Amino acid sequence: MLYLRDLWRRHRRKVLVTAGVLGSGYLLYKLYDAHKRRLIDLERQLANERENDEFIKAQIQLHFENIQRIADTTTLPHAMPYLSCRIAEDLNLSHLMERLVKGKDQPNSLSSSEKLELWDRLKILSFTRLVVSIWAVTILSLYIRVQVNILGRHLYIDTARGLGSSYLLEEADLIDRDDQQKFLASADFLANHGLPKLISSMQTAATEVLKAKQLRDFFNTAILHETIMQILDMFLSMGSPHHWVDCLMPEDPRLYKLAKTSSDETNPPEFTKFDQLMVETREVLSSAEFSNVVELSLKAVAKALVEEKGFQYGGGNLTNGMPLARLLPRIAQICPTLVEEPSKNQFIQIIQSVPEVGLFFTLLYSNMSAS
Numbered sequence: 001m002l003y004l005r006d007l008w009r010r011h012r013r014k015v016l017v018t019a020g021v022l023g024s025g026y027l028l029y030k031l032y033d034a035h036k037r038r039l040i041d042l043e044r045q046l047a048n049e050r051e052n053d054e055f056i057k058a059q060i061q062l063h064f065e066n067i068q069r070i071a072d073t074t075t076l077p078h079a080m081p082y083l084s085c086r087i088a089e090d091l092n093l094s095h096l097m098e099r100l101v102k103g104k105d106q107p108n109s110l111s112s113s114e115k116l117e118l119w120d121r122l123k124i125l126s127f128t129r130l131v132v133s134i135w136a137v138t139i140l141s142l143y144i145r146v147q148v149n150i151l152g153r154h155l156y157i158d159t160a161r162g163l164g165s166s167y168l169l170e171e172a173d174l175i176d177r178d179d180q181q182k183f184l185a186s187a188d189f190l191a192n193h194g195l196p197k198l199i200s201s202m203q204t205a206a207t208e209v210l211k212a213k214q215l216r217d218f219f220n221t222a223i224l225h226e227t228i229m230q231i232l233d234m235f236l237s238m239g240s241p242h243h244w245v246d247c248l249m250p251e252d253p254r255l256y257k258l259a260k261t262s263s264d265e266t267n268p269p270e271f272t273k274f275d276q277l278m279v280e281t282r283e284v285l286s287s288a289e290f291s292n293v294v295e296l297s298l299k300a301v302a303k304a305l306v307e308e309k310g311f312q313y314g315g316g317n318l319t320n321g322m323p324l325a326r327l328l329p330r331i332a333q334i335c336p337t338l339v340e341e342p343s344k345n346q347f348i349q350i351i352q353s354v355p356e357v358g359l360f361f362t363l364l365y366s367n368m369s370a371s
Helices: 002-090 094-105 112-164 177-210 221-237 253-263 273-285 288-306 324-338 346-353 355-370
Strands: none
Touching: 002 112, 002 177, 002 324, 094 112, 112 177, 112 221, 112 273, 112 288, 112 324, 112 346, 112 355, 177 221, 177 273, 221 288, 288 324, 288 346, 288 355, 346 355
C-alpha cells in the first residue's frame, strides 16, 4: 500500500497529464466525428435539394413543351378554319372577278369607267384580303400561344401548391372549368367580333398605300414585299398604340367593372378568374416585347409569301416582275393558303421558327412560373 502511494506521488503529474491528453483527444475525436456527420448530412441534404431542383426544372420544361403542343394541335386547329371561312366570306372577290371576265367576253357590257372602277376595287380588296390574312395568321397563332402559356402557368402553380400541401389535383385546381373554356374560346373573338373593324382599318391603309399604284405598274418580289409591309406598318400606326388588340379580344374587364361599380355601389361586380386571365393576356399583348415579336413575325411571313411558288409560276414570275393587273388574280388565289389549317400551313411553321418568338415564350413562361 505504501509502495502504491509512493508510486502515485512520484508519477501523479505524468498520470494526470497523460489522462488529460487522452481525455482531450477523445473529446476532439467526438467533436470531429460530430462535425463530420453534420457535413455528411448537409451534403446529403444539398444533394437532395439539387436533385429536387433538377426534377422541378425538368417538370417545368416538360409542362412548357406540352403547352406549346396543345396550342399547335388543339387550340389553333380549332380557331383557324373558322377564321379562314369568315375572311373568305367578308372579302369575297369572286363577284368582281366574274364581272371583269364578263366584261372581257362581252365588251359592251361594261363602260370604260366601270371597268376602271372594278379594277380599282379589285386592287384594293385583293391587297386588303392579303394583308388581313397575313396579320390574322400571325396574330392568332401568337395570341393562342400567349393564352395557353398564361393558363398553363396558372394550372401548374395551382397544382404545385396543392401537391405541396398534400391536396389532390382536383382540390388544387383553383381555376373553374367554365373559366378555362371561356378563356380559350375567346380565341374566336377575332372571327366573331373583331374582323369587320380589322378589315375596315386594313382597307383604309391599303387604299392610302395603293392610291399611286397603277394597273400597268411593274411589280417584282421586292416591290410586292415593300407594298405589303407599308400597308401593315400604316395599319399598326393608326389610332392609339396597340389599337389592334381590340380586334383580338374584348375590352379590358377592369374598365367595364369599374364603371359598373361606380353606378351600383351596393352590388359591385365580382372580378372573376376569367377576368384575371383576360387582363394578364391584354398586358402581355400590349407590351413592347410582344410588339417586337409581332413585327418580326409579320416580316418573316411577308418574305416567305412573296417567294411562294404560286407567285413564281405560270405566265411569268414575280422574280422577273409583272404588271400589277396580272398579279392581282394570283394574290386572290394565294390568300387562302395563308389561313389554311395548321397541319398544312407553312406560314405558321415560319412564325414558330423565328428565334425571337421562341425566346419570347420561353421567357414569358419562365417569368410567370417564377412569379
